[in-house]
Amino acid sequence: MLRLITFISLFLVESVGIYADDSYMTRDFIAQIKSVDEFVQRFNGKELHPDIVTDSTDNNESNLWSLFDYGMLGSDGAEKMDFEMIKGFISTVLSDGIQMRLNSEKVVAMAELSATVLDFSVDLSMCLQQQMIDTQRIRWAIVGVEGLFSSGIFNLDEYNVISPIQHEINFMALEDIFSLNSQDIFGYRGNQNKLDELSVFLTLARVGMVKIKDIAKVVIHRNEVPGYSFRIEECVRRGNNSGWLITGLEKLN
Template sequence: MKRIVCLIVMAISMSIHAQSYFGGQDIHDILFRQSVKSCEEFMYRFNEEEYFPDLDETDSLIGQKNFVFLFDSQLAKGKDRDVFLKDVFQFYDSVKANRVRLSYESKKWYAELRADFFYQRDTVELGLVFQTEQTPKSLPCWMIVGINGLEKIGYTDSIGRLTISPEQHEAEFIEIESDFKYSAKEFSKFRSYEANLDALSYFFALIESGTLTFDKRVSTNFHFFDVPSYFFSVRYYSRKSSNTGWLIYDYRRIKEDEKKAILFKLLSK
């Protein structure tokens, strides 16, 4: 078993120079086959509808080996290899025991686009969160369901409030003039104690008023909540090695309440 563990980790870490040849094949062709070229291909390999190229399909451990190739090899850096592989295999066992299959239609995965925006004279990076839906004509699409990072530009849904004097109705609310002048940057705190400030509505208002403007895309991450007691995220890595493409860069074994907390933070609920 220890030999198998070492072989797997060595395979993940394997790096091959772009100009070399192997078994009569151009290394570019080999790396192209090995890379996880799309999120769809990641799902196929996760579901074992496809396997990492060159694995022996008669091997009784092909599932575990294939699963390990879906992880960023840097996750094992500085860790005991046996402990790392044991942790990954426990994750794999949970996937199999719960018969988890990733799919585009799942309501338990999210895409997060990290993007730069201009706000006043500053640049801020925010996370736009998308989820799959169907149009009224049953056509698949992505829709924006959340935004995170707005606290950088003043958004807060805290319990703190600003109030208007109780006798202001007798003065035709003249006090509001100074409120608009001196409290404009935190004006949302004048809302009712029973009214929640929705982050997504706040974002759309900033965009449509021209206060917040799009600059450029930074990166894309996919977050999966499909596996009971686990959360994991995937992003793209461009490398001249077998460990390239869309790979798991973060995974955690967590309780369901912790999973909900991660989701709420992602969506700024």
């Protein structure tokens, strides 16, 4: 246990240190988790952090600790990860022999992006999920979008009126509604008809009204460990605690 505490302490110091020596930069590059695939290999113990002694009795435990963003350790805020929770998480992984797969239909990614929709600049969150095409192939599929309806582009709270006598003239008002008042078209739907944000987004994209300008961040959510959900994202910085790391951990009921 003392070896593990010392290992973590060195991480906390070195991950925020500034190095001028090329050897440190080389070591930092080796320690960096440069891809999600490499994260999976580290999680499964196929690769070890370079600072871990391979013949140590607690090298698997130390290796799992090295997967956490040490900037998020602590319990003094909503965005902090609890130290004891991490210990329980690691204990479950080791005792249950949990192995992570690179591809799984349980894997969900959230992409934070900026886009132009109908000439308005909006910030959106796009949810993508891995789905099997067949027994050999897998794909990412767009399964949700958030931020489009809350952007203020559309007025979803008002319902517009089509005169109750329009049937007498073959609903001639529809011509003007669709040609002159299309910006308020959602208001002509029935009050029992709910709009699907993803369907609206994809339809606008289909007619060329969506342009993706930038993807600022990608966060991947995983739940292979029984009783826990965690997220990983890329932490770009110097030091030996960088790259794709666990930045959030939640205990499930």
